[in-house]
Amino acid sequence: MDYYSTLGVAPGASVADIKRAYRRLARRHHPGINPGDRAAEALFQRISEAYETLLDPERRRDYDAAGTGAQSSDARSFEFTGFDFTAPAHGPQAATFTELFADVLHPVPRADRARAEAGADLHASLNLSFEEALVGVERQVVVTRQVPCAVCEGAGEVTAAGGNCAKCRGTGQVRWARGHMTFTGGCADCGGTGRERLRRCTACAGLGRAVRSEGIGIRIPAGVRDGTRLRIHDRGHSGRLGGRSGDLYVDVQVRPHPLLRREGDNLHMAVPVAINEAALGARIEVPSIDGAVQLKIPPGTQAGRRFRVAGRGASSVSGGRGDLYVEVRLVLPDELDDRSRELMREFGRLNTADVRRGLHDMLKADY
Numbered sequence: 001m002d003y004y005s006t007l008g009v010a011p012g013a014s015v016a017d018i019k020r021a022y023r024r025l026a027r028r029h030h031p032g033i034n035p036g037d038r039a040a041e042a043l044f045q046r047i048s049e050a051y052e053t054l055l056d057p058e059r060r061r062d063y064d065a066a067g068t069g070a071q072s073s074d075a076r077s078f079e080f081t082g083f084d085f086t087a088p089a090h091g092p093q094a095a096t097f098t099e100l101f102a103d104v105l106h107p108v109p110r111a112d113r114a115r116a117e118a119g120a121d122l123h124a125s126l127n128l129s130f131e132e133a134l135v136g137v138e139r140q141v142v143v144t145r146q147v148p149c150a151v152c153e154g155a156g157e158v159t160a161a162g163g164n165c166a167k168c169r170g171t172g173q174v175r176w177a178r179g180h181m182t183f184t185g186g187c188a189d190c191g192g193t194g195r196e197r198l199r200r201c202t203a204c205a206g207l208g209r210a211v212r213s214e215g216i217g218i219r220i221p222a223g224v225r226d227g228t229r230l231r232i233h234d235r236g237h238s239g240r241l242g243g244r245s246g247d248l249y250v251d252v253q254v255r256p257h258p259l260l261r262r263e264g265d266n267l268h269m270a271v272p273v274a275i276n277e278a279a280l281g282a283r284i285e286v287p288s289i290d291g292a293v294q295l296k297i298p299p300g301t302q303a304g305r306r307f308r309v310a311g312r313g314a315s316s317v318s319g320g321r322g323d324l325y326v327e328v329r330l331v332l333p334d335e336l337d338d339r340s341r342e343l344m345r346e347f348g349r350l351n352t353a354d355v356r357r358g359l360h361d362m363l364k365a366d367y
Helices: 003-007 015-029 038-055 057-066 130-135 275-280 338-350 359-364
Strands: 078-083 122-128 137-148 157-159 173-178 181-186 198-200 209-220 229-232 248-254 261-263 266-274 282-286 293-297 306-309 324-331
Touching: 003 015, 003 038, 015 038, 038 057, 122 130, 122 137, 122 209, 130 248, 137 248, 209 229, 209 248, 266 275, 266 282, 275 282, 275 324, 293 306, 293 324
Parallel strands: 122 248, 266 324
Antiparallel strands: 078 181, 137 209, 157 198, 173 181, 229 248, 261 266, 282 293, 306 324
16 A cells, blocks of 8 residues: 555655644545444554554655555455345445445455463562561572464464465465455465464463563662662563563561661661660670670760761672661669668769759740
């Protein structure tokens, strides 16, 4: 089909000329204006195909490069074989020469083959421990996805064994009528050979895809956070008939830790400190994800004081590392013997400062 002739424009026509020609033809041949007229519907399909091709710069370049006079592979030659008055004519009656020969001069191309379609995305979730999220791990996610059919390799069709073409019954010719006039022409399905060239793949019912469950290995980077969504390219459903595959999205869920709490790339933890260690000072051992850390507690340390240990926090996915913050939590003995109680009383007599001084004034202050 010559797209330029279909629209009635010259090969060098501008986009505006193509649009005007399409609007003019659409007003005459649109199926909504010609209800029930198959010839008008077929003609409008060809007009739309020509319009969409010539309006798209890339498709128009490809079409021009192939030659505007090139015929579609589905085009067929025909021969008028006479009149047949043995059966009444069916369907709408033609009023003009164009309508009479519409499906003879301009046969509708084959449309039984579906176009390529992109595959859909898949979604899965992965549950990690706090430690696994910090150091990174290799995990596997089992998904059920559509993959290319192993029999037809995703084409949806396989080479036939050489049987007769079902449409022309092995003759290579098809016969059709327009009113009482009959025509014969080469069969488009078999190319006039009479032999079946391709048949629908029975393994996938012509869809080109099969369903399979498989495990997909995923590398979880160190420092991944709770709620992170990982994207694995081309691991979703396979595309249909050569279309691109979708992607697999994995939502990461990180279980909380009984001791550590994460804020950004920093880790926080509360460490018990004995009252004598806080009062007199001490050097204590604090756990971290990289092993024990020695932390110096200065004399007179109060409860709630925080100490920073640089570089012992969580790794960042983009690089670098946060810090570890240690909060002091004072702990008193569960029970005191007589000697300990006496020492505490003595401590109180020696340290008489009122630790709640000004507390009532602060309550009454107007802030």
